[in-house]
Each structure stands twice: as C-alpha cells, then as structure tokens.
Amino acid sequence: MDPAILCIGSVLWDVIGRSPSAMGLGSDVPGRISRLPGGVALNIAMTLRRFGLAPALLSAVGRDDEGDALIAEIAGLGLRCDLIYRSDDLPTDRYMAIEGAGGLVAAVADAHSLERADARILAPLKDGRLGAPDAPFDGIAALDGNLTEGLLARIAQGPWLARADLRVAPASPGKVARLQPLLSHPRATFYVNLEEARLLLNAAPGAGPATALAAAAALHGRGAARVLVTDGGRSAALADPQGAFDAAPPAVMVARVTGAGDTFMAAHIAAELRGEQGPAALRSALATAASYVSGEVAS
Template sequence: MSVPATLCIGAVQWDLIGHTADPMPAGADLPGRVSRMPGGVAFNIAQALAREGLTVALLATVGTDAEGEGLVRAGMALGLDMRFLHRGGATDLYLALEAEGALVGAVADARALEEAGEAVLEPLRDGRLATEALPFAGTAVIDGNLPEPILSGLAASGLLARADLRLAPASPAKAPRLAPLLAHPGAVLHLNRAEAAAICGADFPTSLAAAEALLARGV
C-alpha cells in the first residue's frame, strides 16, 4: 500500500447552509435557498491541496450511513485518498444560516469524530501509514476539531515526531485544543488574531503582537 505524502486529520462532514438575501431577526422564517456540500476543515483543506496536484489522504471518521457513503464517493471524485477513514456512527453535520452574505449562526454536530477518539489515528500505528517505531515523515495538517485528549495523546505519542505539522485551529473556541502540539519542532500555525488570542489567553492589538506572543510560547 503506497503511503501518501500529505495527511489531513480532523473534520469531514456534510455542510448544510441556508442562504437568504433578507435581514434575519430571531424567529424569522424567510425564503431563500439551501445548499448541501461535502465539508469540514480537514476535507476542505484536502481538496484545496489536491487541486494543486498533491496526493492527500484523510484521517477522519464518517458514518456507515448513506451520508457517509456519499462523502466517501465525493472525496474520491475529487482525487482524495479515502482508504484510511474510520467508519462508524452517524455522519457529522454542520448547519449554518447566512443572511445578506453574513453568517447569522451555525451548529457543528461532531459527535462521530468525538466518539471515534483514538480510532481515527489507528493507521498511524498499525503500519498502514506508520508505526510507533517508524513515525510518519510527510506533511500532516491537523485541525482543531479533534478532541483535546486526542491531540494531547498525539503530541505525547511521537507518531508524528518526524512530520511537518500544519495546524489549523478551525475557530477561536477550538484553538486552545492545539496547544499540546505547539512545541513540535516542525509545527506551523495557520491562524488569525482571534485564534491566537484564544491560545495565549490575551487580546492583541495587531497581528505582529499576536505572532510575538506565540513565539514567546515556543511556536
């Protein structure tokens, strides 16, 4: 089995997004359109990298339901390597409402990813991608949707000790989950000022100030 050069580890789900051109106060029931598309931070990054010609595999979880099968087919159609997915439970879903081109609110149901736990990382242990003795040595993109205990365990395990890590927080609320991986010598953070503030526990007036604070934490 060939080993892909790049892994994207984290959220794979269906994005269900309602759009309306009108203002949306609380309780409004408005005409508009609803789109449904494959999504999740890991999936979105993977397909962007695949468009640039990279060979990318996903480490994530999708259900054994029809929605999960649909995500697998969608990923394969985009040229993604879907061989290493964990399968189980119901497929995760992101539900959002947008009005006048701006996000009104969203709910991310990531129960499948959270319940899968360490099983998502099994291909890094069982020889399909790597082993404890021979860690994965390619590029690994990790998003902040993984539960903090999984990320802490991953940082302590050495499974990615030789990898080029790219960390994508996914949101300010989830950014602190990535803190255990910040000391990895090959880690690069891709984040905004709000996510930096969440990691450091302080607000920053500029991106430069945020970057300096992250460097002081060992990034």
C-alpha cells in the same frame, strides 16, 4: 511524485444557508440552502487537490446512507479515503451554518462521531499502512481542532507524528483551547484568525493584540514555532524564528465565508511545496482565499 500529505480531522456534510439579507436573532429570510462535502480536514484536502496534490484523509465516517454518499463524493474528487475509519454504530457528522450579508451569522458543528472514534482514526499511522512507532510518518500532517484535546495531547507526545511537518488549525474559536498541548511542539505551524489567537494567548474579552502581526508575534513569543494569523479582509501575518511580517489580502466582494480559513491554510501549504517562501507564500495563500470568498473558486 507529490509529497505525502495527511489531512486529519473532520470529514462531514456541510449544510449551509446563504442569504443576501442582513440577519439578526430571529430573522426569517429567503435564500439558498446547499449540502456539500465539508469539514476542516476535507476542506483542506479539497483545496490541496485543486493544486494538483494528492492528500489522504484520516477521519471517521459512519456506515450509514449519508456516509456512503459522502465517501462516494470524496472518491470522485480524487482524494484518498480508504484510510478513513468507517463506524457501524456512529452516524456521519454534520455542520450547519447560516451566512448573511454581514458574513457568518451562526454555526453548529456536530463532530461527535469523530470525537467518539478518538484514536481509532490514527490506526494507519500505527499499523504500517502509513507508519509505525519505529518508523513514523514524516510528511505533512494537517490537524484540526475537531479532534479532542486528549487525542491532540497524545499526538503531541506520541511517536506517530514525531517526524511530521505538522500544520494545525483550530476549527473554530470555541475549540481553539484544544490546541494548547501542541503550542510548544517544535514542528508545528499554527493557522488561526485574530479572535482565535487572542484566545490562545488567554487575553481578557475585548483585550489582546489589535492586529494580526502583533498576535502572530505574541504567539511566537509564547512558544509557537511558527504561526500565521488572519484578520478577515484587513491583514494576515506570519511569525517564526526568522521574524514577523504581514500582508494585505486582495479586496473582493464577499459571497461566502465557510471554509475560507481552511482554503487559506491549504493554499499556503501548496505555495510552500511549490518552493515559495515567506511573504511570497503568504501572498499566494491570501490570493487563493480571496478568490474563494468571492465565489470565483467552486466549492
């Protein structure tokens, strides 16, 4: 039987515009626009599903036409979505991004419904469906920074996930500060990029650790039990009580970037569930992420 895995956070529609052209402020270029199921929690869940795992989603999705269509697509992927909070008065969230020849040009994440739903998305952890205060969920729980800082603080202090193996992603550099309440959690593993790591370390603009390895070691030194830091096509590193090490990702042509970090995180979780450890699990995650950004893995 697969280990119990929850993906808690954003489940929404990704609207992505991609062009092979280099773009700057005010650019107007030909390209392709697609709408796909997305959001950090859903991206992680979809990758876990590709590895044969069966995660459940905790999130907020509206009872509007967009929400019904999104739930239908999620269910078609074989993901458990019956625990998602469906709101009558909140619209389904959306994410919009523009990608060009140099990677991500700009993005806007509209996760206001998830934020307004707040702790209502955690009801299955309290009412016996997944756990209760005296019998908390004890599997893997992937959290993302689209949850509010207040809710993340309550998760850090509350009983609902006190026994869980927490895997934490910031969602974006603009939301990484929300993770501060979880930074000293003894059961949390953080997945951040180099920019996000510097922000968590409160480094001055243009300062901070120069490499993923240095950043991972610094965050571990600040109290993070375990942390993985990526730095695009350059390197990725892991630091925990056993030490710190890094690895280089495979060199590939970049076809897309949205969802790459989520894919890396899910692939690392899947590798560890297969029994891989340390450098082996890190290399497996890097290989999967490289295949994703190259376009070899379907969205």
